[in-house]
Amino acid sequence: MGAYTIVLADDHPMFREGIRKIIERVEGARITGEVNFGLELLELLKKSSPNLVILDISMPNLRGLEAIREIKKAYPQVKVLVLTMHKKKEFLRQALRDGADGFLLKEDAGSELIRAVQTVRHGGKYLSPLLASVLTSLAVEQEKTEVLTMREREVLKLISEGKNNGEVAELLRISIRTVETHRANIMNKLDLRNTAELVRYAIQKGLD
Numbered sequence: 784m785g786a787y788t789i790v791l792a793d794d795h796p797m798f799r800e801g802i803r804k805i806i807e808r809v810e811g812a813r814i815t816g817e818v819n820f821g822l823e824l825l826e827l828l829k830k831s832s833p834n835l836v837i838l839d840i841s842m843p844n845l846r847g848l849e850a851i852r853e854i855k856k857a858y859p860q861v862k863v864l865v866l867t868m869h870k871k872k873e874f875l876r877q878a879l880r881d882g883a884d885g886f887l888l889k890e891d892a893g894s895e896l897i898r899a900v901q902t903v904r905h906g907g908k909y910l911s912p913l914l915a916s917v918l919t920s921l922a923v924e925q926e927k928t929e930v931l932t933m934r935e936r937e938v939l940k941l942i943s944e945g946k947n948n949g950e951v952a953e954l955l956r957i958s959i960r961t962v963e964t965h966r967a968n969i970m971n972k973l974d975l976r977n978t979a980e981l982v983r984y985a986i987q988k989g990l991d
Contacts, residue, residue, distance in 0.1 A: 787904055788831075790816040792824045792838035792850070793866070798889070802837065802866070805896045812900065821850040828858055835862045835903060840874060848877050855882035862903045866892060875914060885909030930972050938965040943985030 789806060791799050791814055799817055806814055815833055818824045820842045828836075836854060840847030851863050864885040865878050875886055884903045887895060888911040895911060902909040931939065934955075941951045948966070952959045966981065975981050 787812040787835070788815045788833040789813065789835045789837060789900070790818070790824070790827060790831075790833045792818045792821070792836060792842060792847070794819045794839070794842050802892065802896065805892070806900070809897055809900055812904075821846060824850055825853055825857075828854065828861070832858060833861060835864060835900065837864045837866050837900075840865055840867045840869060840878065848874070848881060851878060851881040851883050864899055864903050864909065866896075870914065886914065887911045888913050931969060935965050935969050935972075938962060939969055939981075939985050942966075942982060 787809075789812060791802055793799050793802070796819075803814055803817075806812055815831060816827050818827055821838075824836070824838065824842075838847050838850060840851075842850070847865065847867070851865070854861055854863055862884045863882065864887060865883050866887050866889060867874065868889045870888065878886055885899050885908060887899045887909065891911045891913055899909040899911075937955060938951055941954060946954065948959050948962045952962045955962075966978075969975070970977075970981055973981075973984060975984055
C-alpha cells in the first residue's frame with residue numbers, strides 16, 4: 784500500500800512547519816505539497832491528487848470555504864480537513880455543508896491533529912473537541928428548521944434572497960395573504976419576534 788499523501792494549505796510558513804512535524808509521526812503518511820493560498824492549491828491539485836488536503840479557511844485569494852467547494856466538485860475522492868482558528872458556528876456549518884470531512888481548531892492541533900487525520904483517513908468525520916457545544920447548537924437549530932413544512936421552507940428561502948411578500952406570492956403562485964400566513968407560522972415555530980429577525984435567520988441558514 785502506498786503512502787497516505789497530504790497537502791497543506793496555510794499562509795503561515797511557521798505553522799505549516801509545526802504541522803509537518805506532527806504529520807511525520809503518523810505512520811504511512813507524508814506531506815507531498817505545501818501552498819500559501821487557495822488558487823495555488825487548486826493549481827497543485829491539477830498536477831497531483833493527494834488523499835487529504837489540510838487547509839485554513841482564512842487563506843488569501845481563494846478563501847478556504849470556496850476552496851472546499853472547488854475541491855469537492857473537481858476531486859470528490861480527496862478528503863478535506865479544515866484547520867482554523869475560527870470557532871463561529873457559521874464557519875463550521877458552511878464547511879460541513881460544502882463537504883469538509885473534518886473541522887479542527889488550531890488550538891487543538893497539537894493534541895488532536897493525528898487523531899483527526901486518522902479519523903478522516905479511515906472514512907470518519909472529525910470535529911474538534913472544543914466545538915462540541917457549537918455542534919449541539921447547530922443540531923438544535925436544524926431541529927427547529929425541520930419543523931417547517933416544505934412550503935414554509937420555500938417561503939423562508941425566498942425571504943433570504945431578499946424577496947418581498949408580493950414577489951414570493953408571484954413566484955410560488957399563491958396569494959399575498961397566504962404568504963403572510965406562512966411568515967407568521969414560520970416566526971412562531973422558530974420563536975422569532977419580528978421580520979428583521981426572520982430575515983436575519985433566513986440569511987444565516989442559507990436554506991437550500
